[in-house]
Amino acid sequence: MSTGSQTYDDSSAPASVQPDDVDTDTAETECPTLTAAVSVGRVQRFLDAIRTVNDEFQLEVTPDGMIGNVVNDSRTTMGSVRLDASGCESYQATAGKITIQTSRLREVTRMTSNRDVMRLTLDGDSQTLDIEADGVECSLQMSDSGQMPSVSELGEADHPSVCVLEGGELKRIMKAAGHVATEVGFRIEHTCERFVAEAEGDSDRLVAPAVPVASTFDLGYLRQIRRPIHKRTEVTLALGTDSPLLVAFDIADGAGHVEYSIAPVVADDGEESDE
Incomplete structure (x- = not known):
């Protein structure tokens, strides 16, 4: 129980109104409005799924919920994290996009309990995101700086093979x-309905390859995205030959959804074997 109000303003890590030159599906660039109340625990899960890719992300506000779009610095991993309006205690919004950092919001979640309710108020006129939870208050001033790469390509790759497994198995x-090894190959054998992971080092082998691997991925990127996946969570993997790996799972008791797209490792021409 809070005994007082802790307030701070942060102008060093501002949220950013999405600029006009960013690739979007609509012509709107106005700052959205938002009035929402959601449990701190669900906000924490939302932020954890985003920050595993990058601290800075694009918050897309819609009347149906919030979507966090994020890309890592090397642009090899993209993520889209959705929290539906049904997952909030109250929610009202107009559409728009801003760029924001998870670190400032996480300062509030760290000082509160998962059962507390966080209230988010985004005022398009004052361009301020006000956050309050259990007496802890934070105001983020928005500016015209900052630009997020588009994540519109997420899920557009060809994924002819799909399998579902528990998060614990993937971990x-x-x-x-x-x-x-530092890389792992994934494939799905449709004839025997089997999912196969392959990793080979200088002298050790996890699984002996029997057929060409569909796609190979850097384990470093895979380790990053495994953190927000719980052991009992049902995870969908979508694969294609030399195509990005799509990893999808639900959060917030089904009121939220996460999708990651990880670029495959592509061998250079110089790495091909000599004949």
């Missing part, structure tokens, strides 16, 4: 592969 695959 075990990554841990085992990490003992012998």
Whole structure:
């Protein structure tokens, strides 16, 4: 229970109104408005799924909910994290996009309990995002600086193969592969309905390849996105030959959804074997 109000203004890490030259599906660039109340626990899950890719992200506000779009610095991993209006205790918004940092919001979540309610108020006129939870208050001033890369390509790659497994199984695959290699290959064998992960080091081998691997991925990027996946969470993997890996799972008791797209490792021409 809070005994007082802790307030701070942060102008050093401002949120940013999405500039006109960013690729969007609509012509709107006005700052959205938002009045929402949501549990701190769900905000924490939302932020954890985003910050595993990057601290800075684009918050897309819609009347149906909030979407966090994020890209890592090397642009090899993209993410889209959705929290539906149904997952909030109250929610009212007009559409628009701003760029913001998870670190400032996480300062509030760290000082509160998961059961507390966080109130978010985004005023398009004053261009201020006000945050309050259990007496802790924070105001983020928005500016015209900052620009997020587009994540419109997320999910557009060809994914002819799909499998579903528990988060714990995926974590075990990554841990085992990490003992012998820095890269792991995924494929789905439709004839026997089997999902295969392959990793090969200088002298050790996790699984002996029998057919060409569909796609190979850097384990470092996979380890990053495994953090917000709980062991009992149902995870969908969508694969294609030399195509990005799509990893999807639900959060917030089904009121939220996460999708990551990870670029495959592509061998240089010089790495091909001589004949």
